[in-house]
Amino acid sequence: MNKVRQSQVLALLLASLLGGVAVAQEQSEHTATLDNTARIEQLTGAKGKLDSAENVFKVTVPRGDLSVTVAGVKMTPAMGLTSWAAFTPAGDKTMVMGDMVLQEDQVNPVMSTALENGIEVTALHNHFLWDTPKVMFMHIGGSGDAESLATGIGKVFAKIKETSGGKAQKRTTFDAGKTSLDPKPIEAIIGASVEKTGEVYKVTLGRTTQMDGHEVGKTMGVNTWAVFAGSNDKAIVEGDFAMLESELQGVLKALRGAGIAITSIHNHMVGESPRIVFLHYWGAGTVSDLAKAIKAALDTQSENLKG
Structure with a gap:
């Protein structure tokens, strides 16, 4: 076997060995991440099952x-x-x-x-x-540290249990059919x-997007x-946000932070670029507070909207 051929064979063997080490290391890392499934059960407060084929x-x-x-x-x-x-x-x-x-x-x-x-939160x-x-x-x-994610999921499951049976029910009732509110604060706060x-x-x-x-x-x-x-002191706001996918979490946090209820999150179109996500909401309060809540959510978006 000539020297060129020997060098080629050695290079192939080395690549194979290094590839095997990389795969083994990756598998080891994955196995280590999911080894402590009992800890995930403990933190989430829920029983689980390992799918070894998908490592989930x-x-x-x-x-x-x-x-x-x-x-x-x-x-x-x-x-x-x-x-x-599901964790992976x-x-x-x-x-x-x-x-x-x-x-x-x-x-x-x-x-x-x-x-x-x-x-x-990705859809509702x-x-x-x-x-x-x-x-x-x-x-x-979500993506991050396994313990932090499991802890967060555990708190979500706990809140579901805590609020079951109608314990979370809160409603504001009034007739919004007769509107007497002043629209000027809305225009001043939102800027439209x-x-x-x-x-x-x-x-x-x-x-805008492309289709x-x-x-x-x-x-x-x-x-x-x-x-x-409604009136200046007793009003409702309802509507829809059009967002880039990267804007969803910021809008959600702003609206929920202001006490606005989210009623659905979904798509209205398919095949558009960039992809647009739509979020429907409902809120009750003073006109000024509601307008400020909408403005706070608008301010989190990375692209200026066109009035």
Whole structure:
């Protein structure tokens, strides 16, 4: 065997050995991350199961406390009424993804707990039609230290248990059909003009994205809007935020920090670039406080909206 050929063979052997070491090291790191699954169970307060094929440890909390019917059919936890969180190694960090099963009045207390404990909220919507009582599903995610993530998920599960059975129910009741509020504070605080339609005042702020190579914007539905109704001291605001994916957590924290209830998080389109996420909300209070809450959320967005 000539020297050139020998060098090639040695190089291949060395590459193979180094590759094997790298794979073994990666597997060792992954195994080490998931070795202490008992600790994840302890911190989350939930029992879990390891899927060795995917290297994922998943904890589950069946909502056996709920009595839900869908189109007259009695539902069980195994029929989609189980909260869960799945942990897996992601490089030198741990990734968590999950789905929380919530009654309507639990959504915002549980969401605030997640946001305050390093857990991202990625979607909020229904999975059923004709469900009684109504059930919402809050999807969560995160990346970081396994113990911190498990601790955050544990607090989310604890808040679900704490608020079950209607304990979180809070409602403000009044007739918003007769509007007497002054729109000037809204315009001054948000910095955009309002339009009166019937008994409500509406602010609409547009942004743009691309679909099939064409720009779509405000009038095509790519917009943030807020409707105000009621009196100066007793008003409601409801509407929709249009956001880049990177803006979602900031908007959520700003709105929840001001006591605004989040009612859904989802997409309105498919195939757009950049991707736009939509967040629907509801709040009650004074006109000035509500306008300040919307403004605080707008200020977290990285792109100026167009009035």
